Amino acid sequence: MPKERWVGRPVPRVEDRALIQGQGQYVSDIHFEGQWAMALVRSPHAHAIIRSIDIKAAEKAPGVRAVITAEQFPELQRPLPGMAPIAPPPLAYEKVFYVGQPVAVILAEDRYLAEDAVELVSVQYEPLDALTQVEEAAKDHVVLHPELGSNILDHVHYESGDSLQALEKADHIIRATLRLGRVSAQPMEPRAVAAHYDAVRGQLLVYDATQSVHRAQERIAEFLQMPPDHIRVVAPEVGGGFGVKNGTYSEEALVVWSAVHFNNPVKWAGDRFEEFLGTYQEREQVHEVALGINQDGTLVALVDTYYQDNGAYPGGGMIVARTTARNLPGPYRIPNLFIDGRTVLTNKVPQAPYRGAGRPQGHYIIERMLDRAADTLGLDRIAIRMKNLIRPNDLPYAIGIPDVVYDSGDFPGAFHDLLEIVDVEAFRQRQQEARQQGIRLGLGIANYVEVSAGFGFEGVKMELLPGGRIRLSTGATGQGQGHRTALAQIAADTLGLAIDQVEVVEGDTGGIAKGIGTFGSRTIIMAGNATKKAGDGLIAKAKEAAARILEAHADDLTFAEGQFHVEGVPSVALGWSQIAERLQELGEPPLTHEDMFGSNTPTYGFGSHALIVRVDEKTADIKIERYVIVHDGGAIVNPLLANGQVIGGTVQGLGSALYEEMIYNEDGQPLTTSFLDYRLPGAKESPDIEIHHRDYPAPSNPSGYKGVGEAGIIPSQAIALSAVEDAFHDLGLRLDYAPITPGRLYQALAALQGGHAE
Template sequence: MAVHESWIGKSLPRVEDRALIQGQGQYVSDIRFDGQWVMALVRSPHAHARITRIDTEAAAALEGVHAVITAKDMEALRRGLPDSTPIAPPALAYDEVFYVGEPVAAVLADSRYLAEDGADLVQVHYEALPVLTSAEQAAKDEVVLHPSVGSNIFDAFHMTSGDGRDALQQADHVIRATLQMGRVSPQPMEPRAIAASYNPADGTLLVYHATQSVHRAQERIAQITGLDKEKVRVIAPEVGGGFGVKNGSYPEEALVTYLAKHFKRPIKWAGDRFEEFLSTSQEREQTHHVELGVKQDGTIIALVDTYYQDNGAYPGGGAMVSRNTARNLPGPYRIPHMHIEGYTVFTNKVAQRPYRGAGRPQGHYIIERMLDRAADELGLDRVDIRTRNLIRPDEFPHRTGTDSVYDSGDYPAAFAELLSLIDVPAFRRRQREARQQGIRLGLGLSNSVEISAGFGFEGVRLTLMDDGRVMLATGATGQGQGHRTALAQIAADALHVSIDRIMVVEGDTARIDKGIGTFGSRTIIMAGNAATMASEGFVEKAKNMAAQLLEAAVDDVVFSDGRFSVQGVPSVSLDWRALAERMAEAGEDPLTHEDAFSSGTPTYGFGSHAAIVRVDENTGETRIERYVIIHDTGKVVNPLLANGQVIGGTVQGLGSALYEEMIFNEDGQPLTTSFLDYRLPGAAESPDIEIHHRDYPAPGNPAGYKGVGEAGIIPSQAIILSAVEDAFSDRRLKLDFAPVTPTRLFQALTRGETE
């Protein structure tokens, strides 16, 4: 038995950080190829229009501008981008534009300054077409944006469990509401970026890409450029946040890689913040028409929900968000009967694609808000209605009716613990007293299940380096999560070494042939288990090698405490370094082993959140006084990093609950296209968050890991609206729209929306 200490479970500071805190991290925008051309794009100023003419002569004549490309110039740029059904956007619009910000022409120049000068001089003539800015209006198909699809509704599904809609008749009360979520722009701090260099001598293309999945990018780029996949190397260097929107295909990926090969010139595009607002996918925008059937005592009988997702001009990945919304509608509550209809609809906005949460926040928003409504209408306590309907541990495995089988944890216990931490009766007293002084306090509560992973695979390749360190390569491509530390902790335990003997390389197709990527809170579950599996195979191979070098039978070689020794001859042993040296001396190829973990079983983490807000009735301002989380992370690799994920996700969610909303005018013009108008939460607005762990290892994977990346963001919109309503419970305030910005709250309070 090994005597080495366990790295898993330790709150280690990250191995990533020494470079990052000294400004030595290399992001795509920091890459400079010799002789590179920089790209700027001419983007559509119209939400829907026909392109009648493009004049590029003046731009092309500008000194320092090397090329101005339109879709007319290159057939390949008119083709639909990979990975998009039932319709794909072209790299450059050639006939019609469908959203403000759609690329129409590309300018290649010596610097970004000159490229923007060129873009200024490109004249595009448009003929305006009717604009669709509302999903429900678009669903009527009075104008069909993509005739080849036949309808603006490009994804429609129905899901029924139990007796479906008919079950409403068994209910004592049916609560009805229309609930909405505004459009959110994810806004990682690093805008999207890509740089590519083609080597005509050997026909290879080297791509630095701010992406969440190098292998999927590699496949798309091979398709776009016509190169064999093996000729395309994609490296994700430091990636400055992703949150889902750096996953998948974009026109700029096609333009940079195709043009780099075409011109045999390195090309770089580093998007700016304005482009990030115009052209990077958005999310959350849905309208739900909900009916919740309940018994007099608050027991849920049935949930019936018809919803519309404003998906923007192209599929983007929005159908997955819409379907995942359905899957999350039950949350952690027992709902015997359901009928769900989801419609994902084209409009003239930038496409939606999964953003951190990706349907989880939407589904939970609906059930949590409806429980509040039901409690209020029945005169029940908002706490009690939740307790009554939470799934109990003795019900596991619990089938939700929406394709999930919850398997672990103790939801009522976590919720009860949360309530005692908050001390609800004491809060209610304080709330009453404060109200008498004109101060409005409110309590919001929310329970959530975080469904993570459950599809595909992720691989890990281990290689013994000359100095005895082990390189761990994975296709999972982090964007700041700290996998280089966490995966090293896992491998260090399996290989009985200190974590500084493990070097993790993520996001380089040259280091491992296959991979899926980092999104959906999957990496520790998938690559973490793969790291352990690969380590086992690696040790077996090392034993064989040690047997050969030590001239012993394999069965006699023992691996213990990081050393390979021969049974009964403890004086003769090799550690990893010695093994590497001896192998090198013997002219052996470096020891390497790859394994992958595949699983169709998701993990089901759980969280109970409470927020106490203080609302200024006169200004409409909501401040968070206290935020408490009981959290089930499963088996935890690094508590410091896990907490970082939960806190970061929670605060990101508070943005979409209180401030963040993409506003479009009736012409489809986005009005909130800067950090002044689209407000991310800042340090002064964000609360200190108390996290208490109740961790239940996942039964569905060997190590027991659960997803953690999306846990924090799931309850955000539901809990804050709930808390703000509670602050005005005497006025029976009802909020139907997230975010509840000061001006929206003012309107709700003054427009007679209170009873």
């Protein structure tokens, strides 16, 4: 009888036992003998000239081993690798461009002594005016980096059809200025790096809380001008990443440089305050939008001109503006598009992709404009969406932006299912009854497409171990997603083994020579298919080995349920453990096979979300009553893990929709730099989330996998504002800024009600 397949089963995570028992190893747990701790002197100014740095007192402080400035070491004035067209040096040496930019390094015997010495470094600054408003920065009255000649870092422009003419011919033109506030990712584990240099062998070992060990290896090799194969980068357990642990940072370069220069182990582990000051942020955009629509609700044209506040350097934010553009049409038929976006430099912490990375922004715009159009035309918000959704018989559907062609699914079907599950008619009746009792209930609904992967490759190396176990190494680096479980499930099915016979090693350049990493909901698509390919390759090699052992021809052997046997002679068979044992006895090397899967075609998951909120009209407090998701993630490897990804993304999305915002004053000072001021959703704010899967396999990869990591976060800001508006529909509430915090909502209600909220 065939063994039950592992893929498709809600297998509990194999990673969890060690983690919940406190046996997981993070960078902060790494302790090299004699290591020094690194602390940083950071700029208190958003924009200033550095006149002088006095380090004499710090050098004499107890336990201090070195104090480092860029003036002392010209190599620390070189631009950081991987950032274009302009990159900061690891240490600022002429000017600073944001609060928190590193200016000097303290190396000391422990972290406490290093941080004490930071206070002894005296830096003389000449403050300059800070650019904090993206629209003003885009005018180039003051150019932050004169060598660029402009604050416009990148320009994205797409046109499809004749949008401007179509807009003028539409029955109605709906216009709005829509804004999204800046947010901070705040992973559970702050960024951290530790490095040990073996000067005799010329080998550098780096432990890095990164999402991409091979990219980190490339950066470090370029900065240190060392051969990449002399550098091993290991990401042990990584406590969350969400995109912001995927880029180039000063701290990484400074740790590895210090370890090599002083031939002494060095470690830096950031604290929560440094997460606010030094880790890249995201979301902040302003859009001027015009939507052309006919009286019957048919969409005619979308014209959007937008700015993305990128902060002081391109931490990766250009990708965000481009992904925003690719997501603006959502799952709707819009025959004419005019999209013009600019990524603009300001005196703030640099932006880089954060979970969603432009997908939430694009969907926020189209969903908000559909709400606005429905209200203006007196149409139902649900009906206007259903009318314009792309139909199954429209697929494949080119949305009008290069290389974006939706290829699978049933968008109206998912939306219809969502509406039935929510029971909108019953909700409307309850909403009216509640309003008569002074209770405000609101419903927000939104549809989305999750564009995932679509570039690069990922590799998997398999090795047959004694006892028939399999070691699977991959460059994909997890941060809590459950890769070791999901990839083990795929490998177990391919090789006919139990899942506990597969050991998955991720995030170690010593385990596999090439890789890209984990971001953009790409790992199961890339590494999952690579696992199947590597497994098939290992089976082919094992057939050759089994044929030698059985003195048979490989073509006469068949493989099934983990056994190799001569066709027609089922009694003569070898399992993986027997092959491993015989090869060892014969003195032959263990069987290994390495393979890769690459694809330049994205996958297109999709879904619909519904949110019901209860709003206190007196306090503007917003409580979530119900959250329902109908989601397509292609072929699902593990429903438990898929649900975890969708739920986690949804809760993060609710944070940026209702609570979280990085606020800067006019001088570029961040005002929300602790959890006292920057509110994250906790268990109390997180609702029970109902998830209903609709699995349409992706035609673009052999296994039919799609991404799920962004599914929860994409529509969250749009539906939160939509739901709150719906709660006050009778008052004509219009919300144009996410997040809609209680304070912001209170002010909006007060304006509607003649200066005071009742």
